[in-house]
Amino acid sequence: MRVVVLEAADRFGGGLRTEELTLPGFRHDVCSSAHPLAQASEAFRALDLQREGLAFAQPEAPVGHPLERGRSVLLWRDVERTAAYLGTDAPVYRRVVGGLAERWQQMVDGVLDPFALPPRSPVVTAAFGSAGLWGTTAVNRWVLRDEPARALLAGLSAHATLDLAQPLTTGVGLLLGVLGHSVGWPVAVGGSQSIADALVARLRSLGGEVVVGHEVADIDDLPSNRAVVLDLTPRQVAQVAGHRLPPAYVQRLSRWRYGAGAFKVDWALDGPVPWADAALADAGTLHLVGTAAEAVAAERAVAQGGLPGQPYVLAVQPSVVDPTRAPEGKHTFWAYCHVPNGSTVDMTEAIEAQIERFAPGFRERVLARHVMDPAAMQAHNSNYVGGDIAGGASDWRQLAARPAYSRRPWATPNPSVFLCSSSTPPGGGVHGMGGWHAAREVLRVHG
Numbered sequence: 001m002r003v004v005v006l007e008a009a010d011r012f013g014g015g016l017r018t019e020e021l022t023l024p025g026f027r028h029d030v031c032s033s034a035h036p037l038a039q040a041s042e043a044f045r046a047l048d049l050q051r052e053g054l055a056f057a058q059p060e061a062p063v064g065h066p067l068e069r070g071r072s073v074l075l076w077r078d079v080e081r082t083a084a085y086l087g088t089d090a091p092v093y094r095r096v097v098g099g100l101a102e103r104w105q106q107m108v109d110g111v112l113d114p115f116a117l118p119p120r121s122p123v124v125t126a127a128f129g130s131a132g133l134w135g136t137t138a139v140n141r142w143v144l145r146d147e148p149a150r151a152l153l154a155g156l157s158a159h160a161t162l163d164l165a166q167p168l169t170t171g172v173g174l175l176l177g178v179l180g181h182s183v184g185w186p187v188a189v190g191g192s193q194s195i196a197d198a199l200v201a202r203l204r205s206l207g208g209e210v211v212v213g214h215e216v217a218d219i220d221d222l223p224s225n226r227a228v229v230l231d232l233t234p235r236q237v238a239q240v241a242g243h244r245l246p247p248a249y250v251q252r253l254s255r256w257r258y259g260a261g262a263f264k265v266d267w268a269l270d271g272p273v274p275w276a277d278a279a280l281a282d283a284g285t286l287h288l289v290g291t292a293a294e295a296v297a298a299e300r301a302v303a304q305g306g307l308p309g310q311p312y313v314l315a316v317q318p319s320v321v322d323p324t325r326a327p328e329g330k331h332t333f334w335a336y337c338h339v340p341n342g343s344t345v346d347m348t349e350a351i352e353a354q355i356e357r358f359a360p361g362f363r364e365r366v367l368a369r370h371v372m373d374p375a376a377m378q379a380h381n382s383n384y385v386g387g388d389i390a391g392g393a394s395d396w397r398q399l400a401a402r403p404a405y406s407r408r409p410w411a412t413p414n415p416s417v418f419l420c421s422s423s424t425p426p427g428g429g430v431h432g433m434g435g436w437h438a439a440r441e442v443l444r445v446h447g
């Protein structure tokens with residue numbers, strides 16, 4: 001089928017854009033940086049974008065999580081090297097995480113295609129589900145015994161942007177941990193924009209078109225078509241296409257709950273981050289919060305609509321493996337923390353204080369900084385409603401009905417209107433699976 005992509009911004013890429021946000025020669029990923037899902041998903045495996053020149057760079061340690069007094073726990077590509085930090089929890093880690101890492105592809109295919117009938121890889125999916133269904137606080141209380149494993153799991157699970165007592169939060173942590181051992185958490189050489197460039201190159205090579213600077217305000221204004229696939233969250237779908245959808249469905253969309261927002265800072269640094277634990281220089285992504293209890297408290301505060309004094313800070317240092325990001329000897333670095341949706345509070349100080357806690361002298365390396373609060377996030381990409389970067393709260397209710405209860409949530413009651421955004425399964429992240437499933441639905445109806 002002939003495909004035209006209409007993009008509101010004057011550059012394509014969405015959450016994959018890379019820009020000189022601070023100083024000339026410093027190329028910052030405005031949003032996404034670490035790409036385990038773009039390595040692992042069925043959609044990206046099939047696209048094989050390396051043929052379009054896309055290259056990834058792998059940090060030796062996908063994740064670093066500093067504890068106190070210069071001690072850290074690191075998730076290395078190697079399961080054994082990671083287990084060495086985990087004391088009495090090492091056997092359970094080897095068994096659960098190491099066991100799933102050996103069958104990662106079946107696990108990922110099952111998780112990213114949750115409504116397949118018959119289910120994909122039921123045995124592996126059940127093994128994943130039996131551990132992943134639990135809230136992280138329950139696993140930390142009843143299963144894990146030592147702080148390093150508890151902190152590692154809490155840091156990984158906090159990517160869910162939920163109270164860590166919520167069911168399924170362990171599933172998020174487990175998925176990300178298993179991917180760290182199997183495909184790594186690589187960054188795209190040259191910046192995440194290279195992933196979007198490769199996608200567009202592939203689309204154009206197949207005869208597709210991309211038009212930038214074209215905001216779709218009403219689907220009635222679109223050129224004649226057989227199918228419209230909306231990469232929009234429910235509130236925007238209701239605005240753009242509500243008059244073409246049954247009122248009950250539009251009402252369902254209007255009840256959609258957006259999740260917590262993100263407050264992000266990008267820095268241009270005149271040297272690497274001065275980590276108290278030198279091993280953290282090898283980590284691509286960092287979870288800066290300290291103990292598991294601190295992570296739980298920080299995420300609970302946000303879930304209850306408040307601001308943590310010491311937030312859970314998620315940071316990425318792409319230039320440690322990709323020198324193209326900054327002039328020689330210099331570095332780019334970014335970090336965000338979760339805040340209540342639409343929050344207007346400046347979190348720069350709180351984020352930098354968490355970094356200083358584990359990297360004393362960090363501020364002295366800062367050449368320039370660029371700050372994005374939730375409003376700036378939404379201005380950058382209108383899909384980030386109130387700064388929510390995942391297209392809606394990802395608790396179990398909104399994972400089961402994303403955005404409505406259906407075996408085919410990518411289809412709407414209108415046979416010409418489809419959805420493919422993070423507000424459809426499998427949710428946020430650069431994995432391409434929303435579009436993959438939506439395209440299948442289009443072909444099922446119109447192919």
Ligand SMILES: Cc1cc2nc3c(=O)[nH]c(=O)nc-3n(C[C@H](O)[C@H](O)[C@H](O)COP(=O)(O)OP(=O)(O)OC[C@H]3O[C@@H](n4cnc5c(N)ncnc54)[C@H](O)[C@@H]3O)c2cc1C
Binds near residue numbers: 031034038
């Ligand atoms: C700070 C931050 C860090 C992140 N880190 C990671 C990470 O490390 N790894 C990861 O996997 N994910 C990460 N993510 C999430 C990831 O970026 C998103 O899940 C992903 O980009 C979603 O892809 P998408 O194609 O569905 O939508 P998007 O990338 O959001 O693209 C949607 C596009 O639609 C356009 N648009 C919106 N409305 C209209 C309209 N009416 N008309 C025309 N065009 C419109 C927007 O301009 C945008 O370009 C991060 C996000 C943020 C903000």
